[in-house]
Amino acid sequence: MPRLWLLSDPARLPDPLPLMARLPRGAAVLLRGPAPGLAAAAARRARARGLMLILAGEGRGALAARAGLHVPEHRLMRHLLPFLMMRRHAGPRARPLLSLAVHGRAGVARARRLGADAALVSPVFPTASHPGAPALGPLRWAALARALPCPAVALGGMSARRVRRLPRRLCAGWAAIGAWAGAA
Helix, strand or coil: CEEEEEEEEEECCCCCHHHHCCCCCCCEEECCCCCHHHHHHHHHHHHHHHHEEEECCEEEHHCCCCEEEEECCCCCCEEEHHHHHHHHCCCCCCCCCCEECCCHHHHHHHHHHHHEEEEEEECCCCCCCCCCCCCHHHHHHHHHHHHHCCCEEEEEECCCCCHHHHCCCCEEEEEECCCHHCCC
């Protein structure tokens, strides 16, 4: 399971390729709403650098890029069934990662139903991606993480310093847009 996750964002980080060159081997890159052609370029860069690529919301795109799939909670999910079928028939070493967004108990139940490998539990702290949205805070985040059938990744206002405020045994990793984009 990747410990560090870089998330792209059409508004805040539309092109993660320059940052991908600086990520450590084994980190994950989650593409959300990529521009045309970016997924293919990111797939090549991820393979060359030993990164795990995950596409959000598009099962066939993930299959074409030989990438993992992220299931958003509040956005339309396309072509989930072909991806799940491929996962079912793939061997353990060829099985792409399935992650999903968890913002509450409904997300925990969905992680169980889909057999998710990881859940991005958010927002832990206030975040620039969703100004004014209520944050879970470390205690509610930990309660959701504890209830999950898969490892929990912290997202939302995260940094290397803030991840220390979460229980290490429950936090498989942390994801960010702004913390990475600020390092560019």
